Amino acid sequence: MKTYRLASREGHPEDSIIKVNDNLTIGGSDLIIIAGPCAVESRDLYLEAALLVKAGGAQILRGGAFKPRTSPYSFSGLAQEGLEILVEARAKTGLPVVTEVMDVRDLELVIQYADILQVGSRNMQNFSLLQEVGKTNKPVLLKRGFAATILEWLLAAEHIMKAGNHQVILCERGVRTFETFTRNTIDLGAVVAVKELSHLPVIVDPSHGTGRASMVAPIARAAIAAGADGIIVEVHQNPDQALSDGFQSITPEAFTRMVIDLRRIADAVGRNLPI
């Protein structure tokens, strides 16, 4: 009863490869790099950031228009205005965009803009949302709940797949433990486990997984070495002034250096990081 079927590698032994557009897939021998600011804060900032991360090696842009915030008094995103900026960035860079959808009622809107729909950590067991993204034909980036077991994570993917959409990309982003030095405890064992248990691609978010800019690059390297299919990382031109998660955002320069290092790790594990 408590078992995933569609997400299981049993019966589907080969890796799933998710097609993002005619030029880009996730889950094959090519690794994927997704980058951008945590939130879309303004048109100028975002467009500049998009060009910078593209130059640094990003293949997909990230940016939140709807931001889940623990406090109701925090900045919660630009909503439709943010989506429009994302689309403008896509036009300027040629890179597809991934953005979070938090509310089933926003889905119709978001789907018109996003190339990949993100389901955030806090919504991993928002079963209505899972079902609705499962009815779309867009790839879904499914973040692991911050206290979800590997089994629950795969069952969340199963909810999406059972609704019809098999294009699920799993994303490990750290789990909640007793440790307080790091924001979360990144669980690279889960990446290895999920690659064994499931045919779905899995990427890693070292930004949330550590909560510290200085730790992002080493954990990104470790993720690729462990077998992840890519990373998603927060990049901001001016982390100190970011409206959200600045402490864990790296600069475009640090991002560029990190990608160079990742290419060496990719080679070492027989994967390819396209230019």
Added chain:
Amino acid sequence: MKTYRLASREGHPEDSIIKVNDNLTIGGSDLIIIAGPCAVESRDLYLEAALLVKAGGAQILRGGAFKPRTSPYSFSGLAQEGLEILVEARAKTGLPVVTEVMDVRDLELVIQYADILQVGSRNMQNFSLLQEVGKTNKPVLLKRGFAATILEWLLAAEHIMKAGNHQVILCERGVRTFETFTRNTIDLGAVVAVKELSHLPVIVDPSHGTGRASMVAPIARAAIAAGADGIIVEVHQNPDQALSDGFQSITPEAFTRMVIDLRRIADAVGRNLPI
């Protein structure tokens, strides 16, 4: 920035008392007992259960019509049919009903049936849902997320209150830890903390908090002794055949005995358990 204001006891030193109907309040010197099956499974079963828990001392009925389930292959509730059964049980017993709403799109429907809206543990940070229940005039039973800190829990209440609805009842239901003998680790320290930090009433769910029928009564007693304003408990005529959570459901007989014991604890801490 990361602080609750409306939920805080500072500036609102006296306890909030939530009015459920003309005869019933939550949060004053009277304790509240909420009971019923986990899910509404069938009309006959539910109506019988409702009469039995009323006889045993319940003042409010619980029962899920929409059930969040980890696996997409599990029973997920009778939906509107379940709501209608709840209303029939209310008519037969005179007791108000609390039921979970999982999806903002169901809210308009649920609100026509429920006396109290439940926001479940997995949805504690479903901010759209919090906001929408915050626009209603129904009391909201806000379960603590299974890995939410006390601060995040109070901030979730703040989301509801900021939207206009101050009738929030907090519910501790156990948190996720390394322990596997119990389903969750019930955190009665959180009950004490929340009574210090906030003016909102707080009740305890010993069924989810332990996941074991034999542990429900002792933890219910402990909850009242710690200062909780009541309990919510799963009762089933035939726990072995329950479609959901049977292992943690107690029988109507055990429920009746438990309430007798709770009355003695209530007296010992200067609270009142109405007949």
Added chain:
Amino acid sequence: MKTYRLASREGHPEDSIIKVNDNLTIGGSDLIIIAGPCAVESRDLYLEAALLVKAGGAQILRGGAFKPRTSPYSFSGLAQEGLEILVEARAKTGLPVVTEVMDVRDLELVIQYADILQVGSRNMQNFSLLQEVGKTNKPVLLKRGFAATILEWLLAAEHIMKAGNHQVILCERGVRTFETFTRNTIDLGAVVAVKELSHLPVIVDPSHGTGRASMVAPIARAAIAAGADGIIVEVHQNPDQALSDGFQSITPEAFTRMVIDLRRIADAVGRNLPI
């Protein structure tokens, strides 16, 4: 293989009653109250505290002469001088004393002074120490490791019992979780579980279990309501100046009030709190 036998209630269905001296037992219908400062800091302070907690209702004195400290730069106890003060306090009050032994090499010394040997949370899996206290004829207060499962805790008791000493008193003192508001998360479910699984008495430490003086009394009440056989609590005349754990120590006045309230809970659950 991974099962406790001697500690199990199977094969030993009746509760174990541990005899401390001719007048005092732990585990029967009488509840036990153990109180005193965290550490023995000075002769005058300790003797005064001992008289105050006796007046307030304590039946056993607690006080550390050897203190395990996370930092090597913290106060680590008066060692033998502390033990001598404990014995003087026993003579003055007539109350037996419990004190921690951290090192197998100190056991011969400590055993000459202590009525009950305490094995601390950090040493719950110090198997050499368990074995050695298991060879003595003194009752052992075995604190749960701060991240030990219930099974591991009972197996630690089994280590002591297998060495020959069946006089083990279990002590729940909170476990480590993601929560940061409280020092630990007190696990009263574990108390209920252990009473089911084992015949050994179990008491609760609300001081370490919460880490906050204001929360000690409510959690002590909850512990007794859940079925604990007693409590152990830190009391200090001047908590702000305590060399160890002052933030969680209550004053003698608060202790006296707490005991009065515990007596009412004891009555409500059919237990007896001797004068």
Added chain:
Amino acid sequence: MKTYRLASREGHPEDSIIKVNDNLTIGGSDLIIIAGPCAVESRDLYLEAALLVKAGGAQILRGGAFKPRTSPYSFSGLAQEGLEILVEARAKTGLPVVTEVMDVRDLELVIQYADILQVGSRNMQNFSLLQEVGKTNKPVLLKRGFAATILEWLLAAEHIMKAGNHQVILCERGVRTFETFTRNTIDLGAVVAVKELSHLPVIVDPSHGTGRASMVAPIARAAIAAGADGIIVEVHQNPDQALSDGFQSITPEAFTRMVIDLRRIADAVGRNLPI
């Protein structure tokens, strides 16, 4: 007060390099591979294993003569006989040996055999033991407690260093979380953090960190990519028949393949894995 000083990178900015013998150091640009069975089970098995892991690339042998066991009914090691086998293996292979010391009273014995003293996870806060190994002149492999924070881990190192011995090698071996698929949750973020905070070398134990043989190699790769100074891994000729931890032991063949892969990661991060 709660701060490490001797272990801190402040005041000691350059990496510490621990000398094991005239040919071998830990903490410089060379990586270290420690391997062998969990426990020394018999002379023949151990000597064969030692030769096999040497052939596969191990530079140091591991093997427990004193085994901490959760249950008193589990195999707990061959004690002195085990130590003698270790020394014979050292003679046959030329490789130094690391073995655990659990009891201060065994230290004098163990020190005559071991090249590196291991303090196990359950003893990370056995402060007497820390102090005593701190008085020796042997390198100490200090495993992180399974629920220790990074700060507590560094303070445990500080206990050893304050006693006079600065040759501490930290070892991350996974922490306890809610996840049950893996035995522990390996915390590679802690490796990165510790390299920032301290000058001490840090290695990773992917065997305990995952509890699954199939996950050992990918996590070993990730560890090196994250910046660890080496790994310690359990290898057994016949994992199914191991007396301890067989489920997480890899075969000598798998070990040999793993080392080949690690060499490629070492190159990618600018480290050297000596032949």
